[in-house]
Amino acid sequence: MGEPAGWQRSVEEFVLTQIGDPPAKVLEVGCGEGELARALACVGHSVTAIDPRAPEGPIFRRERIEESSAPAPFDHVVAILSLHHVEDLGMALGSIADLGIPPTGERVAAQQSHWFRVADGKVAEHWAVRDALGMMRQLGVMPS
Numbered sequence: 302m303g304e305p306a307g308w309q310r311s312v313e314e315f316v317l318t319q320i321g322d323p324p325a326k327v328l329e330v331g332c333g334e335g336e337l338a339r340a341l342a343c344v345g346h347s348v349t350a351i352d353p354r355a356p357e358g359p360i361f362r363r364e365r366i367e368e369s370s371a372p373a374p375f376d377h378v379v380a381i382l383s384l385h386h387v388e389d390l391g392m393a394l395g396s397i398a399d400l401g402i403p404p405t406g407e408r409v410a411a412q413q414s415h416w417f418r419v420a421d422g423k424v425a426e427h428w429a430v431r432d433a434l435g436m437m438r439q440l441g442v443m444p445s
């Protein structure tokens with residue numbers, strides 16, 4: 302992975318190349334200290350960067366993706382080393398889809414499995430598996 306500054310630079314170069322010419326409306330999920338968000342804003346993209354521990358600043362919001370009120374829709378959503386920190390990945394992907402994809406009008410049917418551990422008559426734990434990729438494909442926003 303190389304030393305941290307080199308890793309950060311290569312992430313920035315990769316993301317800038319993927320997004321292409323500014324201006325694009327970009328959401329970063331789990332921005333950490335905000336280096337990537339600042340680099341994207343610096344070249345002219347309109348950036349919103351969310352993280353419960355986001356720094357201060359006009360492009361940053363201190364919030365979790367699951368409850369984000371970021372101003373959708375976005376042209377691109379980027380998450381670097383952050384989604385594995387999210388407790389409910391299915392919900393997070395749903396939020397990302399809501400924030401990044403304008404309504405398609407497509408009907409979807411996606412399978413989900415939920416498991417609950419009940420203790421003293423209350424739900425103590427919840428696990429879920431959702432076919433988020435299948436849903437995206439049915440929406441027509443991911444290639445089949």
Ligand SMILES: C[S@@+](CC[C@H](N)C(=O)[O-])C[C@H]1O[C@@H](n2cnc3c(N)ncnc32)[C@H](O)[C@@H]1O
Nearest residue numbers: 331332333352353354365366381382383386387
């Ligand atoms: C390993 S850091 C990566 C930070 C940055 N993307 C980077 O590459 O340096 C993971 C980040 O995800 C954030 N995070 C954790 N749960 C999150 C959630 N539910 N929504 C948004 N960000 C979250 C953490 O606060 C943390 O800053």
